[in-house]
Amino acid sequence: MLDVCGVSSIDELFSVIPESLKSPGVELPEHIDEYELDRRVRNLASLNKTPVSFCGGGMYEHFIPAAVDSIAGKAEFYTPYTPYQPECSQGTLQTVYELQTALCRLYGMEASNASVYDGATAVAEAALMAVRVTRRRKIIVDGCLNPLYIRVLKTYLRYADCEIVQTGRRGAGLSEDGLEAEIDEKTACYIYQNPDFFGNVRDLSSDIKKVHSAGALAVASAYPVSLGLLKTPGEMGADIATGEGQSLGNPLNFSGPYIGFITCKRKYIRKLPGRIVAETEDNEGRRGFVLTLQTREQHIRRARATSNICTNQNHCGLRSLIYMTLMGKNGMREIAISNAKKASYACEKFKERGFAIENPGPIFNEFVVNIEKDAEDVLKNLYKRGFLGGVPLGKYFPDMKNCVLIAVTEVRSLREIEEFIGEFEKSV
Amino acid sequence: MIFYTDEHEWVEIEGFGGTAGITKFAARQLGDITYVDFPSVGDYFAEGEMICEIESVKSVSEFYAPISGKITEVNRELEDIPELVNESPEEDGWIVKIKADNPEEAGGLMNEEEYREYLSSIE
Numbered sequence: 222m223l224d225v226c227g228v229s230s231i232d233e234l235f236s237v238i239p240e241s242l243k244s245p246g247v248e249l250p251e252h253i254d255e256y257e258l259d260r261r262v263r264n265l266a267s268l269n270k271t272p273v274s275f276c277g278g279g280m281y282e283h284f285i286p287a288a289v290d291s292i293a294g295k296a297e298f299y300t301p302y303t304p305y306q307p308e309c310s311q312g313t314l315q316t317v318y319e320l321q322t323a324l325c326r327l328y329g330m331e332a333s334n335a336s337v338y339d340g341a342t343a344v345a346e347a348a349l350m351a352v353r354v355t356r357r358r359k360i361i362v363d364g365c366l367n368p369l370y371i372r373v374l375k376t377y378l379r380y381a382d383c384e385i386v387q388t389g390r391r392g393a394g395l396s397e398d399g400l401e402a403e404i405d406e407k408t409a410c411y412i413y414q415n416p417d418f419f420g421n422v423r424d425l426s427s428d429i430k431k432v433h434s435a436g437a438l439a440v441a442s443a444y445p446v447s448l449g450l451l452k453t454p455g456e457m458g459a460d461i462a463t464g465e466g467q468s469l470g471n472p473l474n475f476s477g478p479y480i481g482f483i484t485c486k487r488k489y490i491r492k493l494p495g496r497i498v499a500e501t502e503d504n505e506g507r508r509g510f511v512l513t514l515q516t517r518e519q520h521i522r523r524a525r526a527t528s529n530i531c532t533n534q535n536h537c538g539l540r541s542l543i544y545m546t547l548m549g550k551n552g553m554r555e556i557a558i559s560n561a562k563k564a565s566y567a568c569e570k571f572k573e574r575g576f577a578i579e580n581p582g583p584i585f586n587e588f589v590v591n592i593e594k595d596a597e598d599v600l601k602n603l604y605k606r607g608f609l610g611g612v613p614l615g616k617y618f619p620d621m622k623n624c625v626l627i628a629v630t631e632v633r634s635l636r637e638i639e640e641f642i643g644e645f646e647k648s649v
Numbered sequence: 650m651i652f653y654t655d656e657h658e659w660v661e662i663e664g665f666g667g668t669a670g671i672t673k674f675a676a677r678q679l680g681d682i683t684y685v686d687f688p689s690v691g692d693y694f695a696e697g698e699m700i701c702e703i704e705s706v707k708s709v710s711e712f713y714a715p716i717s718g719k720i721t722e723v724n725r726e727l728e729d730i731p732e733l734v735n736e737s738p739e740e741d742g743w744i745v746k747i748k749a750d751n752p753e754e755a756g757g758l759m760n761e762e763e764y765r766e767y768l769s770s771i772e
Contacts (some may be wrong), residue, residue, distance in 0.1 A: 491686060491704075516709045525709070 239438075260537075272604060277587050277628025278612040279340065279367050279469045280476065283446065283556070284632050285545055288383055288387070289470045293540045307511045314510035317498040317535070318366030320542040327448050327545070327553070328403075328441075328462040329455020330484035334495040335533040340465025341370040343481030344412060344442050345377035345496050346528055347461040350485070351410035351438040354460075354490045355526070357406040358383045361400065364390030364444065365417035368617040372413075377530070398554060402427055408437040410461075415454075416447055420587030421580055429458040445469055445482070447585045454484075461485045470544030471526065471537050481539035491517060494528030494592050529632075554634065560586035564629040567638045574646055587628045589614065589621075592649050596625045602648035608641055610648075651739075652755045653764035656673070659739055660715035660747070662755050667747040669715050671703065674768055676738040679705040682731045685712075685744060687723040696754060700745060703734070712744060713737065716754045722746040 228234045235243070254263070273411060274282050292298075297312055308312060321333040330594035337343050350359050360378070362371055364387050375385060384407075388399030400411060411432045416422045429439040431617070441462040454462035466480035467473070485493055500512035519526035549554065563585040571590055572578055579589035592599055594614040603610035615622035629638065657675035660667045676682070678716045683703040694700050694714035702713050709737050727733055734742035749755075759767060 355755075491684065516704050522709050523705075 230409045231467060231640070234477070242415040265302075268319065272607050272609045273633070273641065274609040275611050275633070276609045276639060277420075277630075278478050278626050279369065279465060280473055280479075281391055281444075281446070281586075281628060281630050282632055283468050283630055284475055285470055285472060285544065287541055288547055292535070292543050293470075298536075298539055305333065305512060307509060307531050311510060312537070314498050314512075316539050317496075318500060319546075321544045323542060326480050326485050327445055328443065328458075328464070328482070328484045329448075329453030330462050331455075331487040332490045332493065332497075333482065333484040334493050334497050335535070336466070337495055338443065338483040338534065338540045339477065339479040339481045340463065340467075341373035341481070341485045342377070343368070343463035343465070344440070345374045345441045346481075346483055346531055347463050348374060348378065348410060348412060349381065349528070350483075350489065350492050351440060351492065352383060354489055355409045355436065356439060357407050357409040357437070359405070360385045360405050360409055361411045361437075362387045363411070363417070364382050364388045364416045365419060365421065366412060367418045368416075370442065376414060381540060382621060398619055401431060402430060404435045404437065406435065407537070408432075408435055409643045410438040410440045410613050412440040412442065414442040415451070415457075416587065418446060419447045419465065420584040420628075422447075422451060422583045422585050424452055424457065426457045433458065433527050444552075444585070446557055446560060449553035450554070450561060451557070451585065460489065463598050466537060466541045468535075469541040477553045478534060478537060480534035480541060490514065492527060493517070494526075495531045547572070557585075559631040560629070563631065563633060563635075563638065564588065566635070567629045567633075567642070569628065570638070570642050571645075574642060583607075586630055587626060590625050591623050592626060593623050594631040595647065596623055599645075600625065603644060606644045608644055610641070610645060650755070651761060652672070652758035653761070653767075654713065654758055655753075655767065656713050656714060658715045660758070662749070662752050665749050665752055666721070667718065667749050667755070668743050669686050669745055669747060670743040671712065671734065671738055673738050675706060675710075676735050676742070678733075679703065679708065679710060681706045681730050682734040683761055684731055685727045685734070688745065690720050690722060692720050694720070694747075700753050703744075714747070715747060715758060716749050718747040718749040719753070721748050731742070750765075 223229065223234065226234060240535040317335045318354045326332040327644040337346055348515045352358055360383055362385060367644040376386060386403050388403060413425055415425060438460040439458060443462060443464050445466060463483045466482055470477060486620050497513050498510055501509055503509045503512050515521055515526040519529050520640060564584060568578060568584060568588045579591050586644065597616060600610045600613055606641040611625040611627040613625055650657055653659050653672065657672045658669055659672050660669040663768050682703060682705045686702045688701050696745055698714050698718045699711045702709050703712055724743050736742065
């Protein structure tokens, strides 16, 4: 190859690249054999600590039935990519179709795609979708939307020539009535989260009516586990509903790969990005599955595709489908109730011990404790005592340096909750 | 009077009203049409602005405003029978009706004979 290119060495081949951009090289240790490597990695792994976690803020520890691993581990499902050829991929296409169906039922929506990267990019894709539907360019973001989602949204839309405005927030309280002041005839959508980033549960039906009367769309971001119990985005009138799928059968693992859900009203399906699987019949009248409405996508529409960034997360999606199928409607409801009960119990206990809770009303499985001193220090102490005590909110909100966001899921026992509150008190 | 654009749209002008669609040539190029993504009645488009997208089995193409004006009607029949655009692109398969700002604007477009010459130059 060097001969064909007319150069004598690799260095010469890459000489056009400025030195400042080249890697100084990687210093690797001497090679070792597989057995030795296995031993070293095991030793390293044994140094990991597994504190009892009360962290949430978008990612949650939930129980994953063993059947999820064994079914998802079937070799037939082990594929890194959505198969385009229906003649050899019926099994995989059927699981995607069923995932879409399950998500529509969970979110109370009419259509779903095959998934996107994660909950944050789902919000960004939904915003771009609303811009396409309404041909307007102003996006109103609720002040209680996950701050990391807002950052991803701003990154995605940096060159999209859109205006992004944020409504006010009172600490961990509910959003101020900034919506009415902001909403106008240029507004493409209003994006909200329920339960919001601080765990508050709200019914946004009347806000959504205001959004619709201005000709804009309502975009929801909803924690799928909560929907076993709470009013769905569809029931509130949302036009596009998104979510992070980690909590449905996917373990916590350094933030990914996870899976984003994006569902919508049927009339907007042609503006939905990403792959969509549909049911059809083959030439012998048998039920089958295919990718559909592909003219929206980049392999056909190129630069004008509904998205040139997204892809689906097939394996995480498969796990989510298996999880939801194993749980069933009643199981999803029981899990949601268990989360809500345990978190409310913990929240009451904190109040009894005299801690200030910032949430003004009902919560799902998270709440904000104001400890009236720097939260990061207290969390460091708690870590030494075997607890990941929550998310320090000063990280995202300068006015909330003294606040901790605490999540309690179904996996925390009452004893762990009691112990945690005891240690929390000592650390403060 | 019927006028044509170099993007293969036609517009028939009567007073301030204009009826617009895509030409036989465009319909043939697109193949079987499956969906027309209509604008809303009342939307305003300047000449050359994209009014909507037309989807066929093999691609999606844009439909541009042949003249500036407000949309007064869209061809609802195409919601159920989009293939009308293939069968009768210059009559029953019309796409929108426009109330023109200035019907004289169409004078800048091609007439039937000019469009025929244009087609033979690109074919």
